[in-house]
Amino acid sequence: MHPLRGLSLRQLLTLPYLALVLGLAIVLGLLSYRTGRDAVDELSERLMVETVGRIGRAVHQHLEGSSRVLDIAFPAGETAPGDVAAEGLRERLWLATAVHRALNNYAYYGDERGRFIGLWRDSAESAELRLRPTGDGARTLYRLDGPHAPLGEGRAETKVFEPRERPWYRAAKARGGDTWSPIYIDFRTQELVTTRARTVHDRDGKMLGVVATDVSLRQLSQFVQSLQPSANGVAFVVEPSGDLIATSRGAHLQQDTEGRAQRLNAASADDALLATSYGRVKTLSLEAGHEGETRSTRIDGPDGASVQLAYARLRDDAGLDWIVAVAVPRSDFLHRITSNLYQSVGLALLAALAVIGVGWLSLGVVSRDLRAIAIAARQIGEGHFDTPLHIERHDEIGDLAQSFATMRQKLTTDRLTGLANREATMRRISDHIEQHRRDAEAISFALLFLDVDGFKAVNDRYGHGAGDQVLRELAHRMRQAVREDDQVARWAGDEFVIVLHGVGHIELARRIADQLESRLSEPIDAARDAQVGVSIGVALYPRDGDDVPSLIQQADADMYRRKRG
Numbered sequence: 001m002h003p004l005r006g007l008s009l010r011q012l013l014t015l016p017y018l019a020l021v022l023g024l025a026i027v028l029g030l031l032s033y034r035t036g037r038d039a040v041d042e043l044s045e046r047l048m049v050e051t052v053g054r055i056g057r058a059v060h061q062h063l064e065g066s067s068r069v070l071d072i073a074f075p076a077g078e079t080a081p082g083d084v085a086a087e088g089l090r091e092r093l094w095l096a097t098a099v100h101r102a103l104n105n106y107a108y109y110g111d112e113r114g115r116f117i118g119l120w121r122d123s124a125e126s127a128e129l130r131l132r133p134t135g136d137g138a139r140t141l142y143r144l145d146g147p148h149a150p151l152g153e154g155r156a157e158t159k160v161f162e163p164r165e166r167p168w169y170r171a172a173k174a175r176g177g178d179t180w181s182p183i184y185i186d187f188r189t190q191e192l193v194t195t196r197a198r199t200v201h202d203r204d205g206k207m208l209g210v211v212a213t214d215v216s217l218r219q220l221s222q223f224v225q226s227l228q229p230s231a232n233g234v235a236f237v238v239e240p241s242g243d244l245i246a247t248s249r250g251a252h253l254q255q256d257t258e259g260r261a262q263r264l265n266a267a268s269a270d271d272a273l274l275a276t277s278y279g280r281v282k283t284l285s286l287e288a289g290h291e292g293e294t295r296s297t298r299i300d301g302p303d304g305a306s307v308q309l310a311y312a313r314l315r316d317d318a319g320l321d322w323i324v325a326v327a328v329p330r331s332d333f334l335h336r337i338t339s340n341l342y343q344s345v346g347l348a349l350l351a352a353l354a355v356i357g358v359g360w361l362s363l364g365v366v367s368r369d370l371r372a373i374a375i376a377a378r379q380i381g382e383g384h385f386d387t388p389l390h391i392e393r394h395d396e397i398g399d400l401a402q403s404f405a406t407m408r409q410k411l412t413t414d415r416l417t418g419l420a421n422r423e424a425t426m427r428r429i430s431d432h433i434e435q436h437r438r439d440a441e442a443i444s445f446a447l448l449f450l451d452v453d454g455f456k457a458v459n460d461r462y463g464h465g466a467g468d469q470v471l472r473e474l475a476h477r478m479r480q481a482v483r484e485d486d487q488v489a490r491w492a493g494d495e496f497v498i499v500l501h502g503v504g505h506i507e508l509a510r511r512i513a514d515q516l517e518s519r520l521s522e523p524i525d526a527a528r529d530a531q532v533g534v535s536i537g538v539a540l541y542p543r544d545g546d547d548v549p550s551l552i553q554q555a556d557a558d559m560y561r562r563k564r565g
Contacts, residue, residue, distance in 0.1 A: 103215055196213055308327070
C-alpha cells in the first residue's frame with residue numbers, strides 16, 4: 001500500500017509542503033549561521049590582532065623612556081668624571097630622572113673601581129643621593145633639594161653595596177653595551193622591576209663603568225589587567241621561559257611557603273587556558289621567527305574546544321625578549337551566532353508558512369549587515385578607525401554591530417576624558433599629512449602639545465580621584481575652546497594634543513595657544529587652592545615636520561621651552 005494513500009486530502013495537501021517549508025527553513029538557518037560564523041571569525045581575528053598590537057605598543061611606550069634616561073645621564077661621547085660625586089654628573093642624573101619620573105625615577109652609575117652614585121627622585125623638588133666615592137665601605141645617603149644643593153650631613157647604610165657584583169653591572173659588562181637585567185621583584189613594592197644598563201667608556205674605548213635606570217612594570221601590569229578580550233579569554237605578557245610579566249586575569253605573582261612573593265610560571269598556572277596557550281605560543285613563536293609581527297591561529301583548548309590565539313614576540317637591541325598573546329575560546333565569539341541559528345530557524349519557519357519570499361528577503365538583509373560588519377572589521381584591521389557602519393537592528397546582529405561599535409569606540413577613545421586617544425590621533429594626523437601630499441593646495445594645520453602644570457600636586461594633595469576630575473574638566477574646556485572640526489586628544493597621562501585644521505600661520509597658532517593657556521588656567525573646583533595650568537607647545541605642518549613623530553617632537557620641545565620660560 002502506498003504510504004500516502006492513508007492520508008486525508010487535507011493532510012496530503014499540507015504535509016508535503018510543510019516538510020518542504022521546514023527543510024527550506026533549516027537550509028536558510030544554516031546559511032545564516034555559516035555567513036555569520038565566517039564574518040564573526042574574521043572580525044574576532046582582527047580584534048585579537050589589534051589587542052596584541054595595543055599591548056605591544058604599551059610595552060614599547062613603557063620601556064622606551066629608559067633609553068632616553070641613559071642618554072641624558074651619559075650623552076654620546078661623554079666620559080665619566082674622575083670623581084663620581086662631581087656636581088656635573090649629579091646634575092645630569094637629576095635631569096635624567098625628571099624625564100619619566102613615574103617610571104624611571106632612579107638613575108645610577110657604578111665604575112670598575114667600585115665607586116657608585118645614584119639619584120632617587122621621590123618628588124619634583126627633592127631626591128635622595130646615594131654615594132660611594134672611594135670604592136669601599138657602605139654608601140652614604142644624602143637629601144637633595146636641587147641638583148646644585150650643597151650636601152648636608154649624610155646617613156651611612158649598614159649594608160655594604162658593591163656595584164660590580166650587581167646583576168645589572170655584570171650583564172652590561174658581559175654584553176658590552178645596552179642590556180636589560182633579569183626581571184626581579186622589588187622588596188619594597190612587591191612589584192616586578194627590570195633595569196636597563198649601558199657601559200660607559202673612555203675616549204680610547206676602555207670600559208669605565210655602567211650607568212643604569214630601573215623600570216617598574218606595575219603600570220604595564222595594570223594596563224593588561226584592564227583588558228577584557230572576552231568573557232572567558234585571557235591576555236598575557238610572558239618571557240620565553242614562561243615567567244609571567246602581566247596577565248588580564250589572575251595574578252602574575254604568588255606566595256611561597258614562607259610568605260615571600262615569587263613569580264608565577266605560565267606553564268604551571270592554575271588557569272588552564274593560560275597554561276595551554278603559553279605552551280602552544282612558545283612553540284609557535286620559536287618556529288615562526290617573525291619578531292614583532294602579530295600572528296593568529298587556532299589551537300585546541302584545555303577542554304578540546306577551539307581557541308583563537310593571537311601572539312607576537314617582542315625583541316630589541318638591548319636583549320629584550322618577551323611574548324605577547326591573547327587567547328579567546330571561539331565559542332565566546334560564536335555563542336550569539338549559535339543562538340541566532342535556533343531563533344532564525346523558528347522565525348524562518350513561521351515566515352515561510354506565510355510567504356516563502358519573506359524568508360529570502362530576511363536572509364538577504366542578514367547577509368548584507370554581516371558583510372558590512374566584516375568589511376568594517378577589515379578596514380579597522382588596516383588602521384582606518386573612521387569606517388562608517390550603519391546598522392540599525394534590534395536582534396542578535398544588531399547586538400553584534402553594537403558590540404563592534406563599542407569595541408571600536410574603546411580602541412579610539414580615552415576612557416577617562418572621552419577624548420580621542422593616542423592611536424586614533426596619530427592615524428588622523430597621518431591622514432591629514434597624506435591628504436596634503438596628494439593635494440599641494442590643501443591648507444596646512446597646526447599641532448598643539450599641552451602638558452598640565454601642577455597636576456602632580458593635585459594628586460598628592462587631594463588624591464587621584466581629584467586628579468581625574470581635573471583632567472576631565474580640562475578636556476571639557478579644550479573641547480569648548482576649539483572649533484567643532486578641530487580634534488582634541490589625550491596623548492598620555494597629563495599630556496594632550498590638539499589638531500587645528502586650516503591654521504597655516506605660526507602666529508595664529510601661537511595666539512590660539514596663548515588663549516587656551518589663559519582659559520585652561522582658570523581655577524578648577526576639584527583642585528581647590530592648588531594652582532593648575534598648562535604649558536603649550538606649537539608645531540606647524542609642514543614647516544616643523546612632515547610626519548607625525550617629527551611634529552610631536554617639535555611641539556613637545558616647544559612646550560618644554562615655554563615651561564622653562
